[in-house]
Amino acid sequence: MPRTEARWAWWLSNGGEPRNWMFILAPLLGWHADGWAGLGWGVFAAVFTAMLPTLILRFGERRQYWGDRHVRRRQDRIVAAPGVMASVLTGTGLLYLLDAPAAVAALVTAMVSVLLALLVITFFWKVSVHSAVASGSLAVLATVFGPWMLVLTPLVAVIGWSRVRLRCHTVGQVTVGMLIGAAVSTPLYTLLG
Template identity: 25%
Template sequence: MAPHGSPDGTNVQSAKKEESDNNLTKSKTNEASQPEASGTISQIEISQKISNFLSVVFVPPLLTLFSFAVVAFRFAPENGEPWLMLLYTSLFTVVIPLLLYVILRKKGHISDRDARDRHERHLLYTISSVVIFFGYFVIPWGMHSQEIKFLYIIYLYNLIFLFCINLFWKISAHLMGAGGMVGTLVFSFGLWGWASLPVVLSLGWARYTLKCHTLAQMILGAAFGIANTLLLFYYLPFLQLT
């Protein structure tokens, strides 16, 4: 056994002191890193909240309502009733499909808010298409200009188009709705309509952050929405629909 004042005793005390210092350093390091980790979690939570907010604000039915409002008032004839026309079109393209979504959600046919499983979208798209098709023969189109009827047909076409793709793959309905809105604004206001593209970009960021779609699904959704809408707006007048 080493005496109290021997070198061996001194080495033992030094080792204990060094170990104690190391533990204290580690403790301080962990304490210092906790706020940083907490800050990282907060940033993720903030991104999630912003993404959820954008997904709700720019939900397809609301984008549709906005598009119909723009066309109803932008192309309203002098003796037209844009508010009444907006009411008719919104009933079949916004109100009834939204009620249908709520019913299917409560019945368990749609398991989550975003209907991430594409198979759960089939019934919603099918019934909504039938409702909108029926509405075409009910709405009194004669009280307004042709443009509002064209938009109604375009909306039905885009929904059927979305349904057909959804049978095999999934593209973003949010981005297709936003693309349709951009196409409508470009048709209504010319180049100024492209100023609405930030809506598409912000919504794309939100849907990607929420991991609802791949980048390809979002790009194609927006591209088809814009292209289909613009092409049909310029092509439908040649059919001379009455």
């Protein structure tokens, strides 16, 4: 049973990575806002919020700037953050500059705000980015499509469980991540979307 449990935890952790949420959510919200054109904007946003950060993290892993693509050590996260944030902030700026649909720009602004909040905390404590992005994404989905989306809450919980089970985070780090993700993304997305 523990091996099966560990396998499930690994699968849920990888499936619930922040980049995967952005690969799905940005195009979905773009499509919802403006059909095919919006879908294109969503893909554009995903390039800067998911694809390029993934490439930056893999590059740093290969160069041994940090241990792995999940950047598990708190100190390594501080080293990795500037490259990832540069990509996300560049994408955010371009979305506004090029007049992307408000739904896509608001999503990226909400998520970059979550990342900035996590970065501040990371100087003192290691908080779960997986949990923050999962709960922030769920909050945005509920804002856009209605409270029935909250049926996905167990998905956010099992992603948090996977991070604890894999010993990447404590229950407290996962819980704080979930709270920050929802608390920061909801008002920002509501205001800007």
